[in-house]
Amino acid sequence: MSNLDDPKSNHQHVEPTRTEPTAPPVADVENQANSATAPPTSGFGFGGAAAIVQRWRREDLIKKAALALRVLALIFSLLAFLIMASNKHGDWKNFDRYDEYRYLLAIAILSTLYSLAQALRHVHELSTGRHLIQVQQRTSGLFDFFGDQIMAYLLISASSAAIPLTNNMREGVDNIFTDSSAAAISMGFFAFVSLALLAMISGYKISTQSYI
Numbered sequence: 001m002s003n004l005d006d007p008k009s010n011h012q013h014v015e016p017t018r019t020e021p022t023a024p025p026v027a028d029v030e031n032q033a034n035s036a037t038a039p040p041t042s043g044f045g046f047g048g049a050a051a052i053v054q055r056w057r058r059e060d061l062i063k064k065a066a067l068a069l070r071v072l073a074l075i076f077s078l079l080a081f082l083i084m085a086s087n088k089h090g091d092w093k094n095f096d097r098y099d100e101y102r103y104l105l106a107i108a109i110l111s112t113l114y115s116l117a118q119a120l121r122h123v124h125e126l127s128t129g130r131h132l133i134q135v136q137q138r139t140s141g142l143f144d145f146f147g148d149q150i151m152a153y154l155l156i157s158a159s160s161a162a163i164p165l166t167n168n169m170r171e172g173v174d175n176i177f178t179d180s181s182a183a184a185i186s187m188g189f190f191a192f193v194s195l196a197l198l199a200m201i202s203g204y205k206i207s208t209q210s211y212i
Contacts, residue, residue: 074115076191
């Protein structure tokens with residue numbers, strides 16, 4: 001018989017092709033391993049650290065500026081006190097004969113003591129990093145804020161009360177007594193400016209204070 005009659009001869013035997021499993025690329029495996037073991041990243045990075053450092057520098061600068069202003073307030077208050085206390089030249093040229101000058105002297109003494117205590121406290125805090133009196137930071141800031149405002153008000157009040165008296169005296173006569181009075185008034189005004197700036201700094205520190 002011919003091959004045409006054999007039905008098996010019309011079909012060819014085709015073996016199925018085998019697909020060998022391929023290994024993932026080494027780079028992908030390493031990337032997957034690194035992504036699995038890497039810690040989760042947060043939004044806090046170099047920008048947050050730089051912001052903290054900048055804030056520390058700003059706070060340190062504010063503390064140094066406040067200390068410088070307190071030293072100036074101490075010097076001006078002390079000068080106002082010494083000049084007015086020594087302004088005694090006999091007869092009507094004695095400061096203690098005038099209520100305005102006695103008021104200025106009393107406020108100058110009070111401002112000197114206040115500025116001295118505050119300057120010593122700030123020097124201690126800057127040198128040791130600790131508060132001289134263990135109170136909360138907010139309480140300390142409020143004490144500075146209100147204390148500076150009260151002393152500044154008293155100084156400008158005393159200086160303003162002594163200015164008209166001095167001007168009236170200088171219209172009639174200009175001597176060492178009136179010059180010393182004017183110098184004491186000027187020192188009191190400069191002490192007021194220093195304490196007014198300190199009150200502004202204290203208010204800024206309270207408004208930017210963190211309570212976390």
